[in-house]
Amino acid sequence: MFNEKAQMHTLEGVASATIMLLVIVYALDATSMTPLTSSTANVHAEAELQMLGQDILSALDYAEPGYNSKLKNDVLNWTGDEYIWTATSYTQLKAGQIVPSNNLTNNLTGILKDALVKQGIAHNVVLTFLDNSTFVPKSEDMIYNGNPSDNAVIVSRKIVLQNSDGINPDNPIKNIDPSTNLYNIVDVKLILWRM
Amino acid sequence: MFISLNTIEDEIEFVKSDSAQITIDYIAGIGIFLLSVFFVFQFVHGLFIPFQSGSDKATLAADRAGMVLVEQMLHADTSGALNVIDQGKLYYFNNTKLNYSNQTNYTNTLRALGLFSNEMVFDMNLSVANLTSYPTKPMNQSGPRLPGNIDIAQYNRMVLIINPSTGYNVTAIVSVRVW
Numbered sequence: 001m002f003n004e005k006a007q008m009h010t011l012e013g014v015a016s017a018t019i020m021l022l023v024i025v026y027a028l029d030a031t032s033m034t035p036l037t038s039s040t041a042n043v044h045a046e047a048e049l050q051m052l053g054q055d056i057l058s059a060l061d062y063a064e065p066g067y068n069s070k071l072k073n074d075v076l077n078w079t080g081d082e083y084i085w086t087a088t089s090y091t092q093l094k095a096g097q098i099v100p101s102n103n104l105t106n107n108l109t110g111i112l113k114d115a116l117v118k119q120g121i122a123h124n125v126v127l128t129f130l131d132n133s134t135f136v137p138k139s140e141d142m143i144y145n146g147n148p149s150d151n152a153v154i155v156s157r158k159i160v161l162q163n164s165d166g167i168n169p170d171n172p173i174k175n176i177d178p179s180t181n182l183y184n185i186v187d188v189k190l191i192l193w194r195m
Numbered sequence: 196m197f198i199s200l201n202t203i204e205d206e207i208e209f210v211k212s213d214s215a216q217i218t219i220d221y222i223a224g225i226g227i228f229l230l231s232v233f234f235v236f237q238f239v240h241g242l243f244i245p246f247q248s249g250s251d252k253a254t255l256a257a258d259r260a261g262m263v264l265v266e267q268m269l270h271a272d273t274s275g276a277l278n279v280i281d282q283g284k285l286y287y288f289n290n291t292k293l294n295y296s297n298q299t300n301y302t303n304t305l306r307a308l309g310l311f312s313n314e315m316v317f318d319m320n321l322s323v324a325n326l327t328s329y330p331t332k333p334m335n336q337s338g339p340r341l342p343g344n345i346d347i348a349q350y351n352r353m354v355l356i357i358n359p360s361t362g363y364n365v366t367a368i369v370s371v372r373v374w
Contacts, residue, residue: 012217015226054351058276059366062355096237111366114326 017155046153053155053190056115060107061157070107072159075186080172082141122195132174152193159186218274253348256317260308261350261371273359282358293321293337317373326366347374
């Protein structure tokens with residue numbers, strides 16, 4: 001026992017394993033927080049994103065008395081096509097293929113470009129309306145940029161359409177009650193998430 | 196020659212042996228030493244936390260002031276939406292109420308926004324920029340210059356500035372900066 005040799009191989013193994021574990025734990029803790037990291041800071045980021053989304057929809061849905069809001073006009077003029085952001089414009093996406101000749105340019109895309117694309121915020125726009133035969137809510141994508149992350153936020157705004165509003169004939173939103181002036185009720189959902 | 200070869204063989208045998216290299220006494224000693232270093236660092240850091248000035252207070256103040264400003268003080272009376280603001284109120288606020296050259300007006304405005312009291316004193320800068328040119332060319336800017344060496348809290352809102360009498364409406368970003 002009184003020579004220079006050490007006593008245990010096992011203890012060295014345990015010590016090195018412990019050091020390795022500590023290094024891994026430290027490295028994981030030190031990893032910088034991303035916007036998608038779940039934490040109290042992330043709650044704040046989500047609240048800001050939600051506020052921005054609500055501001056976008058309410059700014060678009062403002063109308064002077066007697067006029068349609070910009071958002072309502074965009075819904076009325078929609079042709080039922082799906083569009084994707086292609087770094088320069090919102091281009092039609094048909095059966096998974098981009099149709100370069102067909103771009104969407106309206107009030108909504110104008111504000112989305114300036115408010116979201118500049119900041120690198122990914123977004124989808126989904127319109128939910130009542131199906132005129134089954135009266136079950138039906139959702140269709142107007143702008144689709146991929147599946148949202150787990151930390152995505154959804155903001156929505158309801159738009160009431162009347163027969164007298166002059167809807168685009170190609171629009172998949174149909175009249176749910178021809179006997180009255182009510183045409184349909186559309187829920188415009190804006191889904192936002194940080195990349 | 197023979198002796199030195201023997202010595203080398205002995206050395207090789209020693210290295211190949213079952214014995215480990217680190218003694219248990221050393222491991223115990225260094226372990227306790229590292230633990231105490233860790234503890235000292237953690238403890239000393241905790242001692243200074245109450246004296247560190249965080250930016251949380253300014254962030255909360257900026258959030259509150261920005262919200263009061265957009266949703267109450269500048270809010271257009273004709274609109275139900277929270278982020279629609281009146282152009283006339285914005286101009287008055289920008290040119291008169293938050294005019295830094297008139298200290299009485301400036302202090303009263305900070306008081307109204309909850310940024311100035313016996314307990315706390317904040318400074319505030321407001322800038323409004325068109326959404327398309329944000330953040331390079333502000334349309335309106337008021338309050339003192341931003342300081343370069345302290346934490347500044349910022350609250351941004353996207354607003355619609357309207358003027359019901361002229362039909363003017365423009366989407367803009369309102370930035371409230373507090374320090």
